Amino acid sequence: MESTNKFKLFLPAITAQSNNNISLVSADIRREKTYLALYVTENKKVICKRENTYNTRDFASFPAIINQFIADNSLTNISKIAVAVPGPVIGGVSEPARLPWKVDTEEIRRETHISKVYLINDLEASAYGLENNEGNFLPLHESDHFTPGNIALLAPGAGLGEAGLFWDGSTLRPFATEGGHCEFSPRTSDEVEFYHFLQKIYGIVSWESVLSNEGLFNIYRFLRDVKHQKQPEWLTQEIDSGNFTEAIINGAIEEKDRICNMTIDTFIIFLAREANSLVLKLKATGGLYLTGEIPLMLQRFLNNDKFYKNFIISDKMEVLLKDIPIYLVKDANTIINGAAVYAAFSEE
Template identity: 30%
Template sequence: MILAGDIGGTKTHLALYEWTESRVEPVRQQTFYSRDYGQLEEVLEEFLKPPAPASLIQSEDPDEVGIQSDDKPIPEAVPLKIEAACFGVAGPVIDNRCQTTNLPWIVSGADLAKRFEIPLVMLLNDLEATAHGLLVLRPDEFATLNPGRQPAAKRCMALIAAGTGLGEAALVWVKDHFHVLSSEGGHCDFAPNSDAEIDLLRHLRGQYLHVSYERVLSGPGLQAIYEFLRDTKKNEPTWLAEQIRVGDGPAVIAEAGLKGQAEIAKQALDMFAAIYGAEAGNLALKTMALDGVYLGGGIAPKLLAKLQDGTFLRAFTNKGRYKRLMSNMPIRVIMNDKTALLGAASVASQLARQAPA
């Protein structure tokens, strides 16, 4: 048995798998609100308790926080033996330890191994875990933004993911497999690419000492773009202002923009998609991602219609003399929201296979 986790600032997804060689469905899977707990150990203590019998589970919503309705509970009489565990964590992982970016948690692989008696525990950056998950996804779990052209020989893929924050990673072909390189590229300096974006940068510099790409390419970033337009164009409808005030701001803005209900929301999505395309293109150039650029995170699937309308691709390919090169790069959106969890499980299964008998 292996244990996998995707540790985010909002939610923590955990799962148990009987994963040996290839991808399988989880034996048990559960989602927790991260901020309800002081440390990851508290979440694991609750998750690893023997689950309730399936007959007592009433929920029919597989995304509801709690044990899912399709669980296959492990009999209480059988001791749970975990051979290896891997967790994707939102933050930089150094020496198998991470101080999470958007949570007051310190996660240590060595401490988790000792407390839960797991022989092998590995921590990955959350985008590193997503990259490993990318390698086990099925073709029907992607949406295409640009078909591009596959190179004759494998070389490199790039991964960029906007969600609560912005993550970036690369997958480099080494001998016979893709090797994942993690990064904190989302915290690089925001580089405006138009007069309007220059004004946006000036606006944000009044609030932050350092304006990174994450400040504009994330859920909070979409709202920051909207507030810049609101403060400069003075065209915010009263009804939209009220919905944003009482609801989830980025979600409200996205919905109003996608439905064409408010011009300011449409303008915010236009700017967001253009900046997303430009930075995805920057990452593609830096890594020479001829094997494809992949968009992960929670935002891209929700804004798929906007990303497919040409705004993203125009910004992506707008690299002067390299426009033709950029046009040949495949671009796809990852539609499976459990990709990081699958990636952590894939790594945990490799650890289990490599462990001494």
């Protein structure tokens, strides 16, 4: 791996002739929407040929969604199915809290009559989706002393996704974590006050309660309800319409109201803090990659000094942290693309 971010993933069956010129279906399941796409493999790549989106809760199971996709597109000769889920995968089964039903590889095989089914955590899939994606990486900080190594992937969105890529000396091997559910740790007196505010709501306060769409709103309502910052009328209307995340970020970009900028500044500090922790735990000298819907909207704020200066704060590890390259992943399709890569080339 070079500092130009050319990924070489561990894909043991990428050269297998049996994986060339095959068709597969990949899925990215989310609370509200499920995204499906038809891929074909060509010259060690996966090429998207067709896409559809479905309302997740309109279906009684995931096999019902995928069978609908196959019927809608009159698909035949599907060799593999890849499924990315927003939660842990254990023994071929996942039952994420944000989904209305569990996802089971055996059930998918039985209901679709397709024997090769690959179930993968969505952030692990996103890590696979980084391959050959250098053109969609926006450098936020580049190192003058790059050292190949593990990579950390951080994705605040509907939840807080965290994953890693282990550097084995020649290739990168993605793996999932559930680090977003680790407990939030306050540092300042204001953060202790914020912690107690969240504790009354959740009991156990995880980082996902701070760094997600819901977390962004938690920061906002703490500033509004505890710190007595005024809620403008226009934002009341946006909250009532369910448009809070986009509205608060655009409000900060346009500097419309003080509470918007305070909310985003606080979120950026917390994002830098958790990025710092993830990088240190993984010793991710290969880089930090920020992905997901919120970082994309926060691009302007990630490019200023506030994020980086808070990221490198440490008791003894600032020397390591200042040499970590940081990138924003601008491709919004890394999950579904990465799941397809994993299914296509992880085995024959």
